Amino acid sequence: MVGGPNYPVRLGRKDSFVSKAKHVNGNIARPTMPLSQIISIFNSKKLSVQEMVALVGAHTIGFSHCKEFSHKIYNFNKTSTYDPAYNPKYAEGLRKLCANYTKDPAMAAFNDVRTPNKFDNMYFQNLQKGLGLLESDHALATDQRTKPYVDMYAANQNKFFQDFAKAMEKFSIYNVKTGRKGEVRHRCDAFNSIAT
Structure with a gap:
């Protein structure tokens, strides 16, 4: 399918x-x-x-729920808000998408962003x-x-x-x-x- x-x-x-x-x-x-x-x-x-x-x-x-990867895109460490393994634009998009994940635990992102x-x-x-x-x-x-x-x-x-x-x-x-x-x-x- x-x-x-x-x-x-x-x-x-x-x-x-x-x-x-x-x-x-x-x-x-x-x-x-x-x-x-x-x-x-x-x-x-x-x-x-x-x-x-x-x-x-x-x-x-x-898809995966934001809580599964939020620790990698918010307050990652003292020098970066997100894990540098992420493409910067992708990380920013995920940060916007998951902004309210603590209030709405159902928030999720596709595992494959392109297809x-x-x-x-x-x-x-x-x-x-x-x-x-x-x-x-x-x-x-x-x-x-x-x-x-x-x-x-x-x-x-x-x-x-x-x-x-x-x-x-x-x-x-x-x-x-x-x-x-x-x-x-x-x-x-x-x-x-x-x-x-």
Whole structure:
């Protein structure tokens, strides 16, 4: 629907009988985590650095709430109001957009400022120009472990699509539950026993 690659999705994956918020911490990357920790989380799911970068390319669509990056655009340090990793005009635009985020926590910015509703490789091109939104985005563009993949995907959309599709397929079968260890839910947001 938004122009991304096609890839096969296996049907019938079972969901757990347990769903607790406390199990999320340490299993999902947060935008303020150090890149080494993010790499470690993906590695624990048997995903390489390259596969991680490809999957993070999903930031080409969607948005993030201002509270997730406000510490990088307001009162950054004693010499700069914003993180110098940001393109100056972009930082100023974000500062205007998020001016009232403390009063309205729903305020958000697109992850991809140039083509926010299109799945393409513009996210990676943006990173090269200081147009990354999140702290983790800027880290991808500068860290020597990830920068080569950012540059490769920025230059070659077909390669990004190919690697994204492969990584999505691989991750979709990670830690699959079998037998009576889970259920195929009738509704994604409820256990079958209480689904209506």
